[in-house]
Amino acid sequence: MASNTIEASAFPIAWESVDHSLDECIKCNICTMYCPVSAVTDLFAGPKYSGPQADRFRASDQPHSPDHGVDYCSGCRVCNDVCPTGVKIAEINARARAQIVQDRGMPLRNRLLGRNELMGKAGQYTPRIANFALHNPLSRVLAEKLVGIARKAPLPRWSLTGSFGQWMQRTRTRRLRSDKKVVYFHGCATMYYEPFIGKAAVAVLEHNGFEVIVPPQNCCGLPMLSNGEFKAAAGYHRSNVARLAGFARAGLPVVGTSTSCTLTLKEEAPELLDMHDAGSTALKQGTWDIFEFLADLDARGELRTDFRTLPLNLPYHAPCQQRAHRVGKPALQILSQVPGITLHESHARCCGIAGTYGYKVEKYQIGMDVGEELFQFVREHAAGTEFTACDTETCRWQLEHATGIASRHPIEILAAAYGLYNLETRELT
Amino acid sequence: MLDLLVIGAGLSGLTTALAAAEAGLTVRIVAKGLGALHWSAGTIDVLGYLPGAPFAVEEPFAAIAQLPERHPYRILGAERVAASLRRFQTLIAQAGLDYTGAPDLARNQLLPSAVGAMRPIFLAPAAQQHGDTQASAPMLIVGVAGLRDFYPELVAENLAKQGIHARAAFVPWESVADQRDRNNMQLAIGLDDPAQRRKLAQALKGLMRPGERIGMPAILGMADHAAVMAELEAATGATLFEVPTLPPSVPGARLHAALRNALRARAVRLESNMEAIGFGVDEGPQGAHVAWVETATSARPLRHQARAYVLATGGVLGGGFTSDPTGRFWERIFDLPLTVPQDRRAWFRPAFLDTAGQPVFHGGVAVDDHLQPLDGAGSRVFANLWAVGGALADADPIMERSMEGIAIATGMVAAAHVAASLRTRAATVAAA
Numbered sequence: 035m036a037s038n039t040i041e042a043s044a045f046p047i048a049w050e051s052v053d054h055s056l057d058e059c060i061k062c063n064i065c066t067m068y069c070p071v072s073a074v075t076d077l078f079a080g081p082k083y084s085g086p087q088a089d090r091f092r093a094s095d096q097p098h099s100p101d102h103g104v105d106y107c108s109g110c111r112v113c114n115d116v117c118p119t120g121v122k123i124a125e126i127n128a129r130a131r132a133q134i135v136q137d138r139g140m141p142l143r144n145r146l147l148g149r150n151e152l153m154g155k156a157g158q159y160t161p162r163i164a165n166f167a168l169h170n171p172l173s174r175v176l177a178e179k180l181v182g183i184a185r186k187a188p189l190p191r192w193s194l195t196g197s198f199g200q201w202m203q204r205t206r207t208r209r210l211r212s213d214k215k216v217v218y219f220h221g222c223a224t225m226y227y228e229p230f231i232g233k234a235a236v237a238v239l240e241h242n243g244f245e246v247i248v249p250p251q252n253c254c255g256l257p258m259l260s261n262g263e264f265k266a267a268a269g270y271h272r273s274n275v276a277r278l279a280g281f282a283r284a285g286l287p288v289v290g291t292s293t294s295c296t297l298t299l300k301e302e303a304p305e306l307l308d309m310h311d312a313g314s315t316a317l318k319q320g321t322w323d324i325f326e327f328l329a330d331l332d333a334r335g336e337l338r339t340d341f342r343t344l345p346l347n348l349p350y351h352a353p354c355q356q357r358a359h360r361v362g363k364p365a366l367q368i369l370s371q372v373p374g375i376t377l378h379e380s381h382a383r384c385c386g387i388a389g390t391y392g393y394k395v396e397k398y399q400i401g402m403d404v405g406e407e408l409f410q411f412v413r414e415h416a417a418g419t420e421f422t423a424c425d426t427e428t429c430r431w432q433l434e435h436a437t438g439i440a441s442r443h444p445i446e447i448l449a450a451a452y453g454l455y456n457l458e459t460r461e462l463t
Numbered sequence: 464m465l466d467l468l469v470i471g472a473g474l475s476g477l478t479t480a481l482a483a484a485e486a487g488l489t490v491r492i493v494a495k496g497l498g499a500l501h502w503s504a505g506t507i508d509v510l511g512y513l514p515g516a517p518f519a520v521e522e523p524f525a526a527i528a529q530l531p532e533r534h535p536y537r538i539l540g541a542e543r544v545a546a547s548l549r550r551f552q553t554l555i556a557q558a559g560l561d562y563t564g565a566p567d568l569a570r571n572q573l574l575p576s577a578v579g580a581m582r583p584i585f586l587a588p589a590a591q592q593h594g595d596t597q598a599s600a601p602m603l604i605v606g607v608a609g610l611r612d613f614y615p616e617l618v619a620e621n622l623a624k625q626g627i628h629a630r631a632a633f634v635p636w637e638s639v640a641d642q643r644d645r646n647n648m649q650l651a652i653g654l655d656d657p658a659q660r661r662k663l664a665q666a667l668k669g670l671m672r673p674g675e676r677i678g679m680p681a682i683l684g685m686a687d688h689a690a691v692m693a694e695l696e697a698a699t700g701a702t703l704f705e706v707p708t709l710p711p712s713v714p715g716a717r718l719h720a721a722l723r724n725a726l727r728a729r730a731v732r733l734e735s736n737m738e739a740i741g742f743g744v745d746e747g748p749q750g751a752h753v754a755w756v757e758t759a760t761s762a763r764p765l766r767h768q769a770r771a772y773v774l775a776t777g778g779v780l781g782g783g784f785t786s787d788p789t790g791r792f793w794e795r796i797f798d799l800p801l802t803v804p805q806d807r808r809a810w811f812r813p814a815f816l817d818t819a820g821q822p823v824f825h826g827g828v829a830v831d832d833h834l835q836p837l838d839g840a841g842s843r844v845f846a847n848l849w850a851v852g853g854a855l856a857d858a859d860p861i862m863e864r865s866m867e868g869i870a871i872a873t874g875m876v877a878a879a880h881v882a883a884s885l886r887t888r889a890a891t892v893a894a895a
Contacts (some may be wrong), residue, residue, distance in 0.1 A: 066648075
């Protein structure tokens with residue numbers, strides 16, 4: 035056979051897909067060198083073993099995964115970040131976990147942690163009661179003993195001033211109307227726990243002349259994806275596509291402040307769930323993390339730079355989900371233009387909480403040990419530091435829990451730099 | 464706008480970026496992953512073997528004249544290759560890693576490999592220096608019981624077969640780690656802890672015979688490597704050296720970390736997980752220019768604009784080239800023509816270990832005397848694109864044992880060409 039007459043199209047394998055990317059693994063072990071989880075525990079054998087290696091022994095018709103240790107993968111994606119051949123290790127692990135869940139079901143605890151939106155809704159009308167019920171020492175002990183949620187892990191508190199949605203509703207007559215429009219994806223944490231993040235984002239976007247539209251939307255589904263509950267996550271994603279893809283098709287950017295939510299809309303959900311329909315693709319291509327969006331404005335000379343001096347010593351950690359966007363660190367690029375801010379860039383791999391991972395009683399200490407290099411970095415810059423900055427909510431909670439220093443989303447810092455926001459009280463000025 | 468975008472984070476990309484930053488340029492590196500240095504023994508090989516010659520090269524710079532005419536070393540000339548390596552030695556020392564060579568800095572040394580072969584090496588980390596096989600002191604090669612990537616008996620037996628006094632012994636796992644499942648890098652980081660290295664020193668003491676030098680797998684410390692070496696030598700009273708392991712390779716990772724830190728100190732960003740997937744072209748009066756390079760993100764391509772671009776993505780090993788089952792072989796980003804045979808029946812000679820090397824590894828991107836890629840007709844493809852390292856044609860870095868030397872020399876020289884070209888352009892603009 036004359037080998038050079040074979041057409042490449044005779045090999046229709048999608049080499050970029052999750053399943054086939056494992057064939058790109060050359061066993062070099064760079065991933066294991068940098069894996070922050072296997073560095074602190076023997077319970078996780080490392081990305082190469084649990085990912086591309088073990089995956090050769092997993093088949094969809096095979097009832098048991100060869101490696102339960104894959105459940106100890108935190109999904110931080112440091113492995114993907116360093117892999118020289120493009121193996122989608124974290125995604126391989128996520129699918130393996132989903133297969134285990136499919137075979138053996140999942141604990142109630144993981145079901146609860148996956149239902150961030152439901153929890154948020156449940157507590158929003160009686161936030162004081164909900165906060166007391168969740169945060170008193172007795173219930174934390176019970177939650178640990180009965181359900182397996184680590185008693186020390188930094189759970190959020192429901193907003194006492196109403197949800198972000200209620201605020202948008204209340205202030206609708208005061209909101210900017212403009213030809214330039216963006217859609218805002220708030221995510222569950224902003225909706226129910228931290229409405230001030232959404233307020234800061236709206237203030238910054240309006241300051242730059244954008245009308246902010248907040249259509250009905252769901253949880254992005256990430257907590258379910260990372261707990262292996264793919265079917266329910268697919269339901270959420272379908273619903274978000276139905277509600278948001280039309281805006282994306284009409285050319286309106288869908289901008290989010292929760293960098294893990296925007297990552298899920300763009301990539302995690304379509305890739306892990308194999309949802310490559312036209313709507314999912316339109317939403318993927320139309321979604322922006324907020325600083326990615328602002329940096330794009332900046333590159334075109336359209337970002338307002340009427341900053342006040344903001345005297346801050348600011349350690350900044352770009353969380354794993356932000357780095358997984360592969361857009362660099364646009365928050366640094368923007369905040370470095372604010373007079374008065376001294377930025378310190380973290381090169382730590384992960385804060386350890388990794389979404390819902392650090393809330394699990396058997397993983398809490400692993401998460402704290404993983405985060406130690408970040409906490410160490412913050413402690414080195416603690417003198418004169420009022421706040422740290424980080425784009426993901428759970429990472430900020432973990433940072434505050436471990437270092438005792440308040441943490442802010444970079445959008446809050448930017449809103450303050452425009453003179454629109456009080457960093458101390460977290461209120462619009 | 465950036466002055467220079469470097470694509471690739473292996474030794475050639477990091478060296479180019481560092482030399483360009485030293486020349487005052489603003490530089491960014493984008494790379495698919497963290498780079499092939501992590502697979503390397505951390506040594507700087509310049510020229511170990513000439514094609515078809517059965518014996519190792521003794522004087523690498525003197526041997527350059529015997530390489531093929533368009534070999535990257537011939538393009539640069541022996542003098543510039545030697546100067547680049549001396550400059551690299553200084554830069555890496557400033558970054559905190561000592562690299563040493565033969566006293567005259569003209570000859571190769573023969574240091575033991577992970578299988579006990581003698582590797583012709585030009586510069587080695589100071590920690591590997593005392594493994595010099597030409598020195599007479601007998602060697603005690605010490606492994607760690609349970610470590611998968613280092614086999615001391617294999618090293619010692621093969622050294623002994625070559626007439627070198629060497630024997631093997633083991634220290635227990637507990638002397639290097641408390642946890643079970645550790646790789647080389649994790650062990651090295653563990654030994655940064657003084658308590659852990661005291662345990663290792665204690666275990667080593669029981670094994671030594673007078674007059675022996677101790678060879679250990681290259682796991683002796685990461686950030687505190689020099690201190691770990693000094694302390695173990697003081698505690699045991701013996702001369703110590705590291706032997707490179709199978710990957711993951713700690714000496715390679717140390718070199719990567721030192722270069723990365725030097726780049727950070729010069730405000731050069733290294734963006735990994737940013738795979739270059741496309742580019743744009745401007746047709747100017749001086750011919751075609753690369754206008755931008757795009758990298759993949761979670762949604763849409765991200766555009767990087769720079770005045771100059773350096774391709775440092777490597778060859779077959781580094782991932783800069785790819786092929787399809789028809790035998791077509793191409794450079795991934797700019798689709799530059801390659802001198803690799805485009806018929807896969809011509810890729811290999813019948814003998815796998817043919818001393819002349821294999822045609823598929825000898826081919827690559829053909830460049831002019833300024834290291835700028837050429838098209839099939841011998842003209843520059845883009846006025847602002849340079850190529851360095853493993854991507855270059857007419858060299859077989861693995862067979863020649865020239866990988867690091869080519870990476871460093873072409874990286875340094877390309878950075879100088881880029882800087883000169885940008886100065887000329889700026890002067891032309893100013894004059895206009």
